[in-house]
Amino acid sequence: xxxxxxxxxxxxxxxxxxxxxxxxxxxxxxxxxxxxxxxxxxxxxxxxxxxxxxxxxxxxxxxxxxxxxxxxxxxxxxxxxxxxxxxxxxxxxxxxxxxxxxxxxxxxxxxxxxxxxxxxxxxxxxxxxxxxxxxxxxxxxxxxxxxxxxxxxxxxxxxxxxxxxxxxxxxxxxxxxxxxxxxxxxxxxxxxxxxxxxxxxxxxxxxxxxxxxxxxxxxxxxxxxxxxxxxxxxxxxxxxxxxxxxxxxxxxxxxxxxxxxxxxxxxxxxxxxxxxxxxxxxxxxxxxxxxxxxxxxxxxxxxxxxxxxxxxxxxxxxxxxxxxxxxxxxxxxxxxxxxxxxxxxxxxxxxxxxxxxxxxxxxxxxxxxxxxxxxxxxxxxxxxxxxxxxxxxxxxxxxxxxxxxxxxxxxxxxxxxxxxxxxxxxxxxxxxxxxxxxxxxxxxxxxxxxxxxxxxxxxxxxxxxxxxxxxxxxxxxxxxxxxxxxxxxxxxxxxxxxxxxxxxxxxxxxxxxxxxxxxxxxxxxxxxxxxxxxxxxxxxxxxxxxxxxxxxxxxxxxxxxxxxxxxxxxxxxxxxxxxxxxxxxxxxxxxxxxxxxxxxxxxxxxxxxxxxxxxxxxxxxxxxxxxxxxxxxxxxxxxxxxxxxxxxxxxxxxxxxxxxxxxxxxxxxxxxxxxxxxxxxxxxxxxxxxxxxxxxxxxxxxxxxxxxxxxxxxxx
Amino acid sequence: xxxxxxxxxxxxxxxxxxxxxxxxxxxxxxxxxxxxxxxxxxxxxxxxxxxxxxxxxxxxxxxxxxx
Numbered sequence: 001x002x003x004x005x006x007x008x009x010x011x012x013x014x015x016x017x018x019x020x021x022x023x024x025x026x027x028x029x030x031x032x033x034x035x036x037x038x039x040x041x042x043x044x045x046x047x048x049x050x051x052x053x054x055x056x057x058x059x060x061x062x063x064x065x066x067x068x069x070x071x072x073x074x075x076x077x078x079x080x081x082x083x084x085x086x087x088x089x090x091x092x093x094x095x096x097x098x099x100x101x102x103x104x105x106x107x108x109x110x111x112x113x114x115x116x117x118x119x120x121x122x123x124x125x126x127x128x129x130x131x132x133x134x135x136x137x138x139x140x141x142x143x144x145x146x147x148x149x150x151x152x153x154x155x156x157x158x159x160x161x162x163x164x165x166x167x168x169x170x171x172x173x174x175x176x177x178x179x180x181x182x183x184x185x186x187x188x189x190x191x192x193x194x195x196x197x198x199x200x201x202x203x204x205x206x207x208x209x210x211x212x213x214x215x216x217x218x219x220x221x222x223x224x225x226x227x228x229x230x231x232x233x234x235x236x237x238x239x240x241x242x243x244x245x246x247x248x249x250x251x252x253x254x255x256x257x258x259x260x261x262x263x264x265x266x267x268x269x270x271x272x273x274x275x276x277x278x279x280x281x282x283x284x285x286x287x288x289x290x291x292x293x294x295x296x297x298x299x300x301x302x303x304x305x306x307x308x309x310x311x312x313x314x315x316x317x318x319x320x321x322x323x324x325x326x327x328x329x330x331x332x333x334x335x336x337x338x339x340x341x342x343x344x345x346x347x348x349x350x351x352x353x354x355x356x357x358x359x360x361x362x363x364x365x366x367x368x369x370x371x372x373x374x375x376x377x378x379x380x381x382x383x384x385x386x387x388x389x390x391x392x393x394x395x396x397x398x399x400x401x402x403x404x405x406x407x408x409x410x411x412x413x414x415x416x417x418x419x420x421x422x423x424x425x426x427x428x429x430x431x432x433x434x435x436x437x438x439x440x441x442x443x444x445x446x447x448x449x450x451x452x453x454x455x456x457x458x459x460x461x462x463x464x465x466x467x468x469x470x471x472x473x474x475x476x477x478x479x480x481x482x483x484x485x486x487x488x489x490x491x492x493x494x495x496x497x498x499x500x501x502x503x504x505x506x507x508x509x510x511x512x513x514x515x516x517x518x519x520x521x522x523x524x525x526x527x528x529x530x531x532x533x534x535x536x537x538x539x540x541x542x543x544x545x546x547x548x549x550x551x552x553x554x555x556x557x558x559x560x561x562x563x564x565x566x567x568x569x570x571x572x573x574x575x576x577x578x579x580x581x582x583x584x585x586x587x588x589x590x591x592x593x594x595x596x597x598x599x600x601x602x603x604x605x606x607x608x609x610x611x612x613x614x615x616x617x618x619x620x621x622x623x624x625x626x627x628x629x630x631x632x633x634x635x636x637x638x639x640x641x642x643x644x645x646x647x648x649x650x651x652x653x654x655x656x657x658x659x660x661x662x663x664x665x666x667x668x669x670x671x672x673x674x675x676x677x678x679x680x681x682x683x684x685x686x687x688x689x690x691x692x693x694x695x696x697x698x699x700x701x702x703x704x705x706x707x708x709x710x711x712x713x714x715x716x
Numbered sequence: 717x718x719x720x721x722x723x724x725x726x727x728x729x730x731x732x733x734x735x736x737x738x739x740x741x742x743x744x745x746x747x748x749x750x751x752x753x754x755x756x757x758x759x760x761x762x763x764x765x766x767x768x769x770x771x772x773x774x775x776x777x778x779x780x781x782x783x
Contacts, residue, residue: 041767222772273769303770326770366770395754400766428766480758523762556757579724601752608754623749624757631773634755638747654724668743671734676743678724687749 014172016061017100018053020046021108021115021135022068022091027433029520030081033073036628043069045216047226047275048135049106050209055161058207061168064098065213066091068118085437088114092121100129102171104156104164107135109239109407109429109453113440116149123151130171134160136243140408141450142184146191148447155184158243159229161206163197199247203228204255208262217267225259227251227276227304235332236342237370239407240277248281253292260300271325272302280310287315290322301325303364308354309346316354316361326364329354334387335380338373343411348383352390359394367391371471372404372427374416377461385474385496389489392478393608401474403467405429405453413452420448420455424515425468429453435516466503472522473499480528484549486607488535491543498540505534529557545613548603551596556624559592562650567693575685579692581655585648585681588691590632591625593646600634623689635689640665644680648690657681 024042027033049065056063068091075090095103095118103122107115115133123131134156138145142155156163160182167180177185182197200206203226211217228250231240256274263269280286293300303326304319311319311327319327331351332344339346358365369384384401391399405427406413406420422445426436436444436454444451456464474495477485489495506513509530513521521527532553535541541550567584599616606613621642627633637645643664647657661677662668668676684690 037771041771044769224769271772273772275769303772305769326772328768328770330768364770364772366767368766368768398771402766432766476762479762483755581724600755604752604754622752627756628773632757634752634757636748636750636752638749641747641749669739672739672743674724675735675740679740679744680747683744683747683749689749 014061014101014168015099016056016063016102016104016168017066017095017098018049018063019066019095019103019105019115019118020049020068021106021111022072022087022118023108023111024069024072025087025114026110028081028084028435028437029433030076032433032523033076039073043073043216044224044273045209045211045214046106047209047224049104050211050213051206051226052104052134052160052164053210053213054207055164057210059165059168063210063213064100065210066095066098067214067216070216085439088117088121088439091118092125095122096125100126102130102132102168104132104134105138107133107137107139109137109405109451110432112137113443113451114437116145116152116443117439120149120151130154132156132167134164136239137408140239140242143191143193144447144450146184146186148450153185156180157182157184158197158245159200160197161200199230199245199249201249203249203251208259211263212266217263217269220267220269222271222273223263223267223269224273224275225256225263227256227274227279229276231278232281233278233307233344234411235344236411237332237373237404237407239410242409244277248278250276250279250282250285250289253289256289257292257296257298260298264298264300270298270300272300274302274304276305278307278310279304280306280315283310283315287318290318290324293322299323303327305330307346308351311354313357313361316357316363320361320363324363326366327358328366328368330368331387332368332370333373333376333380334369334383334385335376336383338376338380338384341375342373348387351387355391355394355397359396363396365391365394365397366400367397368400368402370402370404371467372456372459372462372464374412374419374457374459375461376459381462381467382494382496385470385494388474388478389486389495392482392489393486393610395608399474399478401471402429403427403471404457406455406457408449408452412457416457417449417452419458420452421458422455423464423468425519426454426456466500469503469506469518470496470499472519473502476522476527477531481549481553483604483607484532484535484546484553487543487545487549487603488540490607490610491546492540501538502531502534506530528553532557544598544615545603545606548596548598548600548613548615551598552594552600552622555594555596556592559594559624560649561590561592562587562648564650566650566695570693570695573692573694579654579678580694581653583654583692583694584650584652585654585657585685585690585692586650587645587648587689589625589627589688591623591645591689593637593642594622594624595642596620596622599636601636625689635687640680641684644677645684645689648681648684654678654681654692 027038032038053063053065071094075087076084105115105119119131130153131151132154133152138155139157142157145152145155156167163180163182167183170176170180177183183194185192217223229244230247230249232246232248301323305328308329333339334348336348355365369388371381371384388399388401391397444454488498492498532550540546567586599620602616603613621637621639623635623637623645624632647660658674658677662673
């Protein structure tokens with residue numbers, strides 16, 4: 001824990017309640033909220049609040065933390081979508097139930113309107129307590145926030161590990177707030193902005209985040225861990241310099257390793273998201289970090305952020321050897337011209353190479369791209385989409401196309417703040433869900449200076465409605481069928497031109513669709529169905545490469561899922577347990593069997609390498625089985641395995657499966673059939689594609705009845 | 717054909733009987749289950765969330781026994 005005296009001011013006896021930013025509340029659509037992906041990403045521990053809590057503990061204070069992300073999910077699960085807009089009241093009740101003298105709220109731009117609405121309700125419930133805001137968003141709009149919202153008492157800007165104890169000392173003592181660095185507060189002269197708090201030079205002296213206060217690492221497979229602060233670059237769209245400044249700082253490799261070991265000992269976690277806006281700035285220090293990881297022999301895995309001009313093949317290979325499994329590359333634009341305009345200055349050709357190098361080294365890459373810059377032209381956008389597709393063709397790479405959000409006080413915001421506009425759809429930096437809460441929207445309309453990230457900048461050379469739809473189209477098409485999209489890109493003039501052909505079809509199908517309904521449409525299976533139908537009638541649909549993936553999508557949409565009604569509440573048999581003829585084998589993992597007139601794998605390889613496809617005609621069988629909540633793995637199987645999996649539809653007993661397969665494969669010698677087909681069912685069970693259940697006698701009579709009526713129907 | 721009830725008892729002998737282990741093995745030769753590399757499929761409602769951190773793939777699925 002904290003050993004230095006830097007933040008040990010004196011024993012703080014007051015009760016302090018810290019509240020994190022409610023990222024999860026960005027998702028208000030019931031279907032989205034249920035997805036494992038949304039729950040995972042929005043439940044990441046917020047290191048700022050946890051580190052401040054650890055600092056307070058080092059000051060003999062016992063802070064309470066209210067975790068609004070988990071609270072939101074609990075609320076959503078209980079009340080459902082219809083009352084989700086009332087969450088602020090529920091959150092405020094939970095927070096105000098903590099008897100505290102100070103309520104400290106973390107902030108990020110996307111959740112800032114909700115944070116303020118909750119803070120207002122907490123102040124109403126606890127008028128004698130102080131409401132203090134901190135974190136990235138409140139820091140950059142501190143004066144505007146205090147001027148607009150009387151229920152906010154203080155904003156503690158920037159890194160607050162040193163200034164928070166000083167502030168609390170003044171709050172309980174002499175109340176000389178002028179001496180608190182980084183504080184914005186009210187005085188008789190109005191809103192006062194104190195000089196910035198000094199940066200924390202020695203990050204090793206900070207205590208480890210107080211994960212124990214929330215228990216949020218329990219059950220997780222991965223933990224976030226701070227690697228350092230400060231980015232020396234000054235990209236025109238980025239706000240990190242306002243908070244962490246440009247002074248690059250790293251925690252020592254030994255200290256990071258110590259924290260990893262402590263987290264493993266407490267929670268069993270061995271995979272880490274190492275948080276730093278730009279870890280790879282100093283290659284020498286990255287090498288030292290990697291060497292420490294390798295020498296430790298711990299075998300921890302981790303991911304980090306990187307610039308494509310700060311890494312090379314040797315460094316990426318070393319990082320991979322040290323446990324690096326993923327890198328986030330903010331490439332932003334595929335256009336050399338725009339790289340200069342936005343002060344990013346990456347070599348885009350080199351960026352392509354680095355994505356490939358990471359792939360070869362076994363490191364996943366996230367390629368983040370932005371469209372919607374005021375200076376951007378169609379040619380620039382075309383190059384950005386090409387970069388997107390390069391990532392989409394790379395199996396371990398994940399492209400993101402984002403719409404530019406003007407973050408408060410960034411050079412782009414300052415230059416265009418008079419020209420911002422509000423639209424039905426906005427950037428993910430503001431809201432990722434389907435609908436923005438109406439009360440949030442009211443605040444956003446009234447205070448554009450406080451919530452500029454919800455606005456859009458002018459795009460005089462581009463149609464902004466098209467950009468917003470392109471974002472939805474590209475990301476959801478890539479998420480659903482990246483190889484089909486890659487094939488289309490390869491055999492047409494490119495995905496951007498193809499998208500422009502798709503738009504009239506979408507408008508014909510849904511002429512009135514706009515805003516959140518449009519965003520929602522791209523997330524539904526209907527989009528997939530409309531898109532494949534459009535492609536079937538498009539010249540690209542006749543190309544053998546595209547046809548392979550279209551056939552696959554069509555076959556998959558027709559394949560039937562098993563019927564689980566007869567095995568519900570039955571006993572599932574363990575591997576090795578003796579079987580009975582009346583047992584019911586059933587496909588698991590929602591697996592479906594598809595039959596294709598050509599092979600899938602050579603087509604995928606052709607898209608990956610962007611080369612000519614040699615179509616191999618001949619029947620191929622695949623089983624598509626659920627891997628995780630949304631992802632499905634694809635297995636190529638022999639014809640008999642395919643028919644066996646298909647036969648295990650949940651409506652047949654073992655005896656009936658054998659009978660069914662006997663008619664499918666009459667060429668198998670009659671006395672061998674039972675042996676062969678039972679072995680095939682066992683094989684499918686061993687591969688995790690089939691489970692076997694032993695139904696009750698009552699269920700059995702239902703099975704027999706069901707099969708008799710099916711047989712009767714078939715006979716007709 | 718098989719009986720509809722009772723345990724499955726398939727007798728295989730090494731020699732001299734009607735069904736030998738070699739017969740069964742021979743009949744099963746060529747059966748395969750092979751994962752197609754990089755062929756992931758997403759279905760149902762999809763989300764495409766963004767993050768300024770690398771988003772790892774979903775943790776491995778629970779063993780089939782947990783379904």
